[in-house]
Amino acid sequence: MRRYVFGRLGQVILTLLIYVTLVYFLMQAMPGDITMMYLSNPKIPQAAREELRKQLGLDQSLFMQYFSYMKNFFRGELGVSFSQYPKPVWDILMEKLPRTFVLFLTANVLSFYIGFVLGKVIAWRRGRAIDYAATVVGITFWTAFYPLLALVVIWLFAYNLKWLPLNQFIDPRLWSTAPFTANQVFGNMVSGAAIVAIGIFLISYYLLRGLKPSRRSRVYAWSLAAALVAAVLVIAARKGMLIYIWDITRHMILPVLTLTLINFAGTMLLMRDSMLETVQEDYVLAARAKGLPDHVVRDRYAARTALLPTVTSLVLSLASSMSGGMVTETMFSWPGLGQTLFTAALSNDYPLATGALAFTGIFLLIAHFIADILYAVLDPRITYTGQSDV
Amino acid sequence: MDTLLRLEDLTMHYKTKAGWVQAIDGVSFSLDKGQSLGLVGESGCGKTSIAMSIMRLLPYNAQLVKGRILFGGRNLYALSDEEVRQLRWKEVAMIFQAAMNSLNPVYSVGNQIIEAIVTHEPETGEDEARERVESLFELVGIPKERMDHYPHEYSGGMKQRAVIAMALACNPSLIIADEPTTALDVIVQDKILREIEDIRRKINMSMIYISHDVSVIAEVSDVVGVMYAGKLLELGPADDVFKRPKNPYTYSLMHAYPSILGEKHDLVTIPGEPPNLLDPPTGCRFHPRCDWATKECGETAPLWREITEGHYLACHNPIRTKQGKSCKQQKTAKGGDVIDTSDGN
Numbered sequence A: 001m002r003r004y005v006f007g008r009l010g011q012v013i014l015t016l017l018i019y020v021t022l023v024y025f026l027m028q029a030m031p032g033d034i035t036m037m038y039l040s041n042p043k044i045p046q047a048a049r050e051e052l053r054k055q056l057g058l059d060q061s062l063f064m065q066y067f068s069y070m071k072n073f074f075r076g077e078l079g080v081s082f083s084q085y086p087k088p089v090w091d092i093l094m095e096k097l098p099r100t101f102v103l104f105l106t107a108n109v110l111s112f113y114i115g116f117v118l119g120k121v122i123a124w125r126r127g128r129a130i131d132y133a134a135t136v137v138g139i140t141f142w143t144a145f146y147p148l149l150a151l152v153v154i155w156l157f158a159y160n161l162k163w164l165p166l167n168q169f170i171d172p173r174l175w176s177t178a179p180f181t182a183n184q185v186f187g188n189m190v191s192g193a194a195i196v197a198i199g200i201f202l203i204s205y206y207l208l209r210g211l212k213p214s215r216r217s218r219v220y221a222w223s224l225a226a227a228l229v230a231a232v233l234v235i236a237a238r239k240g241m242l243i244y245i246w247d248i249t250r251h252m253i254l255p256v257l258t259l260t261l262i263n264f265a266g267t268m269l270l271m272r273d274s275m276l277e278t279v280q281e282d283y284v285l286a287a288r289a290k291g292l293p294d295h296v297v298r299d300r301y302a303a304r305t306a307l308l309p310t311v312t313s314l315v316l317s318l319a320s321s322m323s324g325g326m327v328t329e330t331m332f333s334w335p336g337l338g339q340t341l342f343t344a345a346l347s348n349d350y351p352l353a354t355g356a357l358a359f360t361g362i363f364l365l366i367a368h369f370i371a372d373i374l375y376a377v378l379d380p381r382i383t384y385t386g387q388s389d390v
Numbered sequence B: 001m002d003t004l005l006r007l008e009d010l011t012m013h014y015k016t017k018a019g020w021v022q023a024i025d026g027v028s029f030s031l032d033k034g035q036s037l038g039l040v041g042e043s044g045c046g047k048t049s050i051a052m053s054i055m056r057l058l059p060y061n062a063q064l065v066k067g068r069i070l071f072g073g074r075n076l077y078a079l080s081d082e083e084v085r086q087l088r089w090k091e092v093a094m095i096f097q098a099a100m101n102s103l104n105p106v107y108s109v110g111n112q113i114i115e116a117i118v119t120h121e122p123e124t125g126e127d128e129a130r131e132r133v134e135s136l137f138e139l140v141g142i143p144k145e146r147m148d149h150y151p152h153e154y155s156g157g158m159k160q161r162a163v164i165a166m167a168l169a170c171n172p173s174l175i176i177a178d179e180p181t182t183a184l185d186v187i188v189q190d191k192i193l194r195e196i197e198d199i200r201r202k203i204n205m206s207m208i209y210i211s212h213d214v215s216v217i218a219e220v221s222d223v224v225g226v227m228y229a230g231k232l233l234e235l236g237p238a239d240d241v242f243k244r245p246k247n248p249y250t251y252s253l254m255h256a257y258p259s260i261l262g263e264k265h266d267l268v269t270i271p272g273e274p275p276n277l278l279d280p281p282t283g284c285r286f287h288p289r290c291d292w293a294t295k296e297c298g299e300t301a302p303l304w305r306e307i308t309e310g311h312y313l314a315c316h317n318p319i320r321t322k323q324g325k326s327c328k329q330q331k332t333a334k335g336g337d338v339i340d341t342s343d344g345n
């Protein structure tokens, strides 16, 4: 297993090198000359120009420029943004990245889970009404024109029903008197969610392992999980953050909903297909012969192996929704990486655009890496090397 | 002796686009506690279909036309799904034809056996089940450290043994072994068969062996049933049936395989193909290929009747002699592929 992980990691790093190189040359090949642009930019004072010229290394050869770019890139020095001068690109990205990450991760995990469960159920009841209904609805959303769907969702829930805010990340009226910045609250939200997720994982790992956890350990597990969630909420409340957290959450709902609607059918249909194959497997028949209850045969046998190919789809859908991230973030005015890339490209902010593009790629590579590891964890056949180190 | 399983006039058809496949037609037999029955017949004659009927695991397009299956006196097809689920593995376990693929690739082998135990015996803890699996592994000859390994880490023979261990896990009163050893080479095949037989005798369990290979059946069964195209043609004590076959098909089948019961026979092939079960021949289903066939055979199906104690037969013209010269004369006269038939005993 360890060898497998390191092997994958090596591949990821190699891909990253190539990707960053590509991004660099792509930016070099863009029309419009950086030198001219910033020399004629009246916003930048003379002293800063010299500093910038040096920092960008524009007096060196292209190869040397590339070399120092790579060196700087891997030290996290991405230069200074033109349009938000003098803010370093790194700081901007570090502010935007979590927002994009949280938004797309939530939407993808949600749509994957929904797609997985629906696909499993409809494959198990193939040919029945629920199968047709879910397939038709899923395909309708899947093939919908994304910006249109987003508009419809906004119109319905925000404009018409007024349940949720139209767009943005926060409600400025609420936050004008807030004792925290949006970033502080968001950071706390993310760490709170991470603590809950890790906690629940550990609880279920230690208390619910084995084939048939006893009733007592199930009760323990549930109460521990509930206590954990309650504790996190109480801490947030005592910090006075709860209302702000709720505000950010409310702003997340519509984009997450839209992304989920458009994405879940991919996983669902894939899961359905994959499971229609696994139900034919001899071990599924054998599981029924063993007298296992129907849901056990479905979940632990047919669905468990059908899950494997759909894990790949999780990454693919993450990739496609990230590349559509610019659209989502623009439609919902979500101040994340996609929107940053969009505005940076429009305003010729090369350092920022390069950084944003590079980080989008890194993000995807990491997702890929995680999916590979997940795949290996889920399928014991993958890492098999002859010894039983699985 | 107590009857454990009884099939009464079982008739089961599969619905297909082309029509009804008459896979089982009027099959009756009964099996006592502790007895082993061998079902033999060419590929596609309905052996697996019988096994699946007994497990009540038939595919959705299968239809029970008539007859019934009594297990321990209970009509299997009158039970609820839940009752059948509890019966499976606890009472009737199975070694599948595709034993190699009947283990789930993503769980360890031991885990899958433990699962069967704790499902059917909720009072058994997982540790206790684990110990039981260890002793089962010992019984079938797999090192017990192998428990936590995954199926892909097993060799073919080991998987086969693991599947046998799994069938034994809940001490069922009956195990159906559908071609339990076909995927293995002959030496391993023999060894495993003998091991199953040993275990079976030790714990006085009933068994149904299914094979297309007469020599396998001859080695392990108390009673043999010979099937052809969805029908039983002959059934009786193994010694009786193999020493004095009454049905011409039994006779041909025995001689289609070399070396049965250790005697030397030259190979006789049965000319022709088994019939299409969508539209089986009228009368006796074997008549187009039978060297003993008379006019009657093509018109009326022979009745299933007991000819001597425990020996059943369906045939209009049973072989009367002791598998002797008359067969040879008759066959060669009709131009069958007889190379040489020994005089037997």
Ligand SMILES: Nc1ncnc2c1ncn2[C@@H]1O[C@H](COP(=O)(O)OP(=O)(O)OP(=O)(O)O)[C@@H](O)[C@H]1O
Binding pocket: B014, B015, B016, B021, B023, B041, B042, B043, B044, B045, B046, B047, B048, B049, B050, B059, B061, B097, B212, B277
């Ligand atoms: N689900 C099904 N639908 C339609 N026909 C089927 C189905 N399953 C089996 N059959 C047909 O029923 C007949 C009996 O099949 P079965 O599998 O019981 O034979 P078998 O004796 O086990 O053969 P083998 O030795 O090849 O395993 C065959 O003609 C087969 O084609």
Ligand code: SF4
Binding pocket: B247, B248, B249, B284, B285, B286, B287, B288, B290, B291, B292, B293, B294, B297, B302, B314, B315, B316, B317, B318
């Ligand atoms: S009934 Fe006729 S055709 Fe059928 S096996 Fe007997 S002799 Fe042959």
Ligand SMILES: [Mg+2]
Binding pocket: B047, B048, B049, B097, B178
């Ligand atoms: Mg079969």
